[in-house]
Amino acid sequence: MLSTKQVAFGVSDRPILRGIDFQAGPGEFVGIIGPNGSGKSTFLKQVYKVLRPQGGEIRLLGADLLSMSNWDMAQKLAVVVQEHECGFDFTVEEVVMMGRQARKRLLEADSREDRAMVDAVLERTRLAGLREQGFSTLSGGEKQRVLIARALVQQTDVLILDEPTNHLDIKYQLQLMDLVKALGCTVVAAIHDLNLAAMYCDRLYALKDGRAVCSGTPQELLTPERLSALYEVDAEVIPGPDGKLRVFFRSGR
Secondary structure (H helix, E strand, C coil), X not given: CEEEEEXXXXXXXXXXXXXXXXXXXXXXXXXXXXXXXXXXXXXXXXXXXXXXXXXXXXXXXXEEHHHCCHHHHHCCEEEECCCXXXXXXXXXXXXXXXXXXXXXXXXXXXXXXXHHHHHHHHHHCCXXXXXXXXXXXXXXXXXXXXXXXXHHCCCCCEEEEECCCCCCCHHHHHHHHXXXXXXXXXXXXXXXXXHHHHHHCCEEEEEECCEEXXXXXHHHHCCHHHHHXXXXXXXXXXXXXXXXXXXXXXXXX
């Protein structure tokens, strides 16, 4: 569904990505982990074309992503970034409807199908009761649900999450991840919280200093040895009652 080969990027003479190979298959939830400055968000920005790689290739559904028009890409790939403010105070329904623009030509009016899709997604994301409320009046968790809903109405096969749970309370982190996990599409997410990564991801890629240093299942990557090498801290990893791993860090190293 989504793959990269030797993606490289830098600023001035400073390399930030040093040849990233990556692959996410149909229906997989793939997490990208690593310390601050490792290149997680920079890598995803190459994928959704905010930044352009200085080397390598990116393929989406078998096609060259870098040669696609933004309109073609938006029909195949949706993006949710960290919660942000709108320049104008659109209502929740208006923000979600913006996602349908990926399916329209310039100045094409909203159709009955568009409105039905938005209604269904507002119900699914538990936003129907907020549809007339201004986006700027919402809580951080509610705003992120609106941005997820906007991505859902694009009806894409691939969803990119660029650190969407930062600054959210635990309740809203879990609600957002539960919602995304239930979608069944291919999801690629940059994740800081390793316990969330262990709970929701099928596979992980670990980045450090702009390189993908290892990849595998959470059980393969979230070991004390690998976490020590990646984050330079001591960690204890134990299985929880649900079989998912729990990561505990220790200070004093």
